[in-house]
Amino acid sequence: MPELPEVETTVQGLRPMLEGQRLTLVETRRADLRRPFPADLRQRMTGATVTGLSRRAKYGLIATDRGDTMIFHLGMSGRWRLDPESLGAHDHLLVETAPGHRLTLNDPRRFGSVDLVETAALAAYPPFAAMGPEPLGAGFDAAYLAAALAGRAAPIKAMLLDQRIVAGLGNIYVCEALHMAGIAPTRAAGRIARPRLVALVAAIREVLAAAIVAGGSTLRDYARPDGELGYFSKQWRVYGREGEACACGAPVLRRVDSGRSTFHCAVCQR
DNA sequence: ATGTCCACCTGCTGGC
């Protein structure tokens, strides 16, 4: 589920439940996800009032009036459940608000994480320290990308998944953006002509923006505790479509590199 | 430094 658009729509869905609200309970139901939960999470969050929610790359940020920010990452299988009828085996973090709403962070595979840092020191949070620009932000353009990729021999797909180059893309949207831009995923990143980088930046922006809009349109699903999100999946051009016809008529191909699938069209992408 | 691979987990699906 969670690349940048999914985290963005998650934050948008949490905001009306949390912003301005006092937290009456913050409790973990096991010791760890990918890492241990912060030992003082309950103490520092319980009784605090949420002042704002935001997103950096694939991380969701919940700031409080105590100068703390709780940072969550959804890993591969994480999602927030709103007012679930009952708690399930994978509801690892429980949050309750003064108006009586209950939210749980549910993550079966436990690749996600929860950390707590001082808001003033957010930039020093290790995952953020070397992180590249937001792909939807002003700092991400063809000139930046050309400089970041100069001399790099690795495949463009691997470079776009590297959060130090650009922060927030994952396997789905990289496949989609490369297809939209007509660039082969195996192309050496440092050998892509400038006009094609311009097209790539535009494709990345376009696919992310469209996915956020689609995610936003399924927020009622999001708010249904046991509901599945509809997401952007119906709009995928190549991802998950091995063997189906690309818009050009050629079959969508799948290749596997270091255990990860890449979907692409050998005709459209060079 | 750069590029590549794998482990970390559970659940679901498709083929036999």
Add this chain to the structure above:
DNA sequence: TGCCAGCAGGTGGACA
């Protein structure tokens, strides 16, 4: 019907 291999949206550490 049941079993099991294969696969899944991420990250970081280990390796050459």
